[in-house]
Amino acid sequence: MKFQNTLQFAQQLDKEDTLHSYQNDFHFPVVNGKKSIYLCGNSLGLQPKQTKGYVDDVMQDWASLAVEGHFYAEKPWWDYHERLAEPLAKIVGAKTNEVSVMNTLTVNLHLLMVSFYNPTKKRFKIICEEKAFPSDQYMLQSQLRFHGFTEEDALVEVKKREGENFWRTEDVVAKINEVGEELALVLIGGVNYYNGQVFNMEEITRAGKSVGANVGWDLAHAAGNIEMQLHDWDVDFAAWCSYKYMNSGPGNASGVFINEKHLNNPDIPRFEGWWGTKKETRFLMKPEFEPMENADAWQLSNPPVLSVAPYLASLQLFNAVGMEKIVAKRNRIVSYLEFVLQEVDKEVTSSFEIITPEDRGTQLSVLLHGQGRPLFDYLMKNGVILDWREPNVIRVAPAPLYCSYEDVFSFGQILKEGIIHLTS
Known part of the structure; x- marks a missing residue:
C-alpha cells in the first residue's frame, strides 16, 4: 500500500x-x-475500562465475605492467579503449565537466577547486551557479587558495532561461541528498551544451548508486543512485567516462564514458599515442601489479588483479539x-x-x-x-x-x- x-x-x-x-x-x-494522543504504551499502557469492575469485584468480596473470599468468592482468591496462565501462555508461546504470575519483574529475575545461574570454577560467565536496562544490570552485577565473582571477570557485554545503533545477531552468536565452555548463562532483553530492536531469540537461544549454557530472556518490552514461541525455542526461563503493552497498571504483577523440562526436577535449586507447595496439601501445613507440578512451584506467597485482577481484565481483551x-x-x-x-x-x-x-x-x-x-x-x-x-x-x-x-x-x-x- x-x-x-x-x-x-x-x-x-x-x-x-x-x-x-x-x-x-x-x-x-x-x-x-x-x-491525548497516547504513544507511550511501551512505558505504561492505558487502563482498560473493564478493569475497575474486576477490582471492584474483589473489593466487594472482601467486604461481604472477608476471609471466606479465599474459597467462596465468584473467583476464589486462593487460585485467582491460575486464571491468567492460559491466556498468557498464548501470548508468549508456552504451555499453560509453564507460566505463572507472581511478584514483580526484577524480583522474579533474581528468583529465577537461583535456579538457572549455578556457576562453577570453569563455567561462570554471563552474556548480556551492552547497556542493558539498568535494573537488569544491577541484578546481574549483584548476582555475580553474591557468587563471589566480579563484573570484570564474569559479565560479558555484546556491543554494537562502531557507528551503528543496533546489535547484529551474528555478533551475539559469535560472542557466545567465543566464551564457549565458560558460559553459564545468556540473559538479554528480548526487545531492547532504548532502540526498540527485537532480538532473534530463537537463533540466540539455539546458540546458547549449543555451548551448554542456560538461556533466559527479559521480556519487559516483548510480552504483548511481539509473537514468541518460548517453548518451541527451548528457552529455559523468562520473565516480564505486565504494565506496558499488557495494560495491567503501574508496577503490577510479573509473569514468568519456566520450560517444562525443568518442572518436577527434584534437584533444581529454588527459593521456596508455601504457595509453591501442592494445593492438595498446602493447608495441612506440612513441614516438608511438596512442589506444584507446574511453574507455580516458584511461587512464594499467596498472590496479591488486587494486583492480579487488573491483569486478568486486560488479558480478556488480548484473548478476545489474539x-x-x-x-x-x-x-x-x-x-x-x-x-x-x-x-x-x-x-x-x-x-x-x-x-x-x-x-x-x-x-x-x-x-x-x-x-x-x-x-x-x-x-x-x-x-x-x-x-x-x-x-x-x-x-x-x-x-x-x-x-x-x-x-x-x-x-x-x-x-x-x-x-x-x-x-x-
Missing part, C-alpha cells in the same frame, strides 16, 4: 481497521481539554508512523533520525539531533504523550489496541509544528 500523509488517508485506514473500536475500551488522559491480529495491526501502524516521520523530515530542516532497525515491534526510537528536550516538551504540552530517554531520544509506541492512524497523522503534524516553532 502506498501511504499518504493526509488526515483523509489516516481516517480511511481507521475505517478499514478491524481493531479500531477497541480504543473505546480504554481510558485516555485529557490534555488541554482534549483526548496476538495474530494485534501483530498485523502493529506492523501496519508502525509502518505508517515511519512514513509520517520521513515525510515530516522532508518538510523541515533535518532534525532527527529513526534508530530502530527493521527487526522491531511497536516502538520507534527517534534520535533528535537538533532540538532535543525542548521538542519533547513541546509535544507533551500539545497533547502528545510519549517518553524521553537520555541523552536525546524520544520513544514513540502506537499500541495497536488503542492507537489510531489518525493519532499517528496528528502526531506528525504537531511534531512538524514543534520543529518549525523552535527553529524560527
Whole structure:
C-alpha cells in the first residue's frame, strides 16, 4: 500500500481497521481539554475500562465475605492467579503449565537466577547486551557479587558495532561461541528498551544451548508486543512485567516462564514458599515442601489479588483479539508512523533520525539531533504523550489496541509544528 500523509488517508485506514473500536475500551488522559494522543504504551499502557469492575469485584468480596473470599468468592482468591496462565501462555508461546504470575519483574529475575545461574570454577560467565536496562544490570552485577565473582571477570557485554545503533545477531552468536565452555548463562532483553530492536531469540537461544549454557530472556518490552514461541525455542526461563503493552497498571504483577523440562526436577535449586507447595496439601501445613507440578512451584506467597485482577481484565481483551491480529495491526501502524516521520523530515530542516532497525515491534526510537528536550516538551504540552530517554531520544509506541492512524497523522503534524516553532 502506498501511504499518504493526509488526515483523509489516516481516517480511511481507521475505517478499514478491524481493531479500531477497541480504543473505546480504554481510558485516555485529557490534555488541554482534549483526548491525548497516547504513544507511550511501551512505558505504561492505558487502563482498560473493564478493569475497575474486576477490582471492584474483589473489593466487594472482601467486604461481604472477608476471609471466606479465599474459597467462596465468584473467583476464589486462593487460585485467582491460575486464571491468567492460559491466556498468557498464548501470548508468549508456552504451555499453560509453564507460566505463572507472581511478584514483580526484577524480583522474579533474581528468583529465577537461583535456579538457572549455578556457576562453577570453569563455567561462570554471563552474556548480556551492552547497556542493558539498568535494573537488569544491577541484578546481574549483584548476582555475580553474591557468587563471589566480579563484573570484570564474569559479565560479558555484546556491543554494537562502531557507528551503528543496533546489535547484529551474528555478533551475539559469535560472542557466545567465543566464551564457549565458560558460559553459564545468556540473559538479554528480548526487545531492547532504548532502540526498540527485537532480538532473534530463537537463533540466540539455539546458540546458547549449543555451548551448554542456560538461556533466559527479559521480556519487559516483548510480552504483548511481539509473537514468541518460548517453548518451541527451548528457552529455559523468562520473565516480564505486565504494565506496558499488557495494560495491567503501574508496577503490577510479573509473569514468568519456566520450560517444562525443568518442572518436577527434584534437584533444581529454588527459593521456596508455601504457595509453591501442592494445593492438595498446602493447608495441612506440612513441614516438608511438596512442589506444584507446574511453574507455580516458584511461587512464594499467596498472590496479591488486587494486583492480579487488573491483569486478568486486560488479558480478556488480548484473548478476545489474539496476538495474530494485534501483530498485523502493529506492523501496519508502525509502518505508517515511519512514513509520517520521513515525510515530516522532508518538510523541515533535518532534525532527527529513526534508530530502530527493521527487526522491531511497536516502538520507534527517534534520535533528535537538533532540538532535543525542548521538542519533547513541546509535544507533551500539545497533547502528545510519549517518553524521553537520555541523552536525546524520544520513544514513540502506537499500541495497536488503542492507537489510531489518525493519532499517528496528528502526531506528525504537531511534531512538524514543534520543529518549525523552535527553529524560527
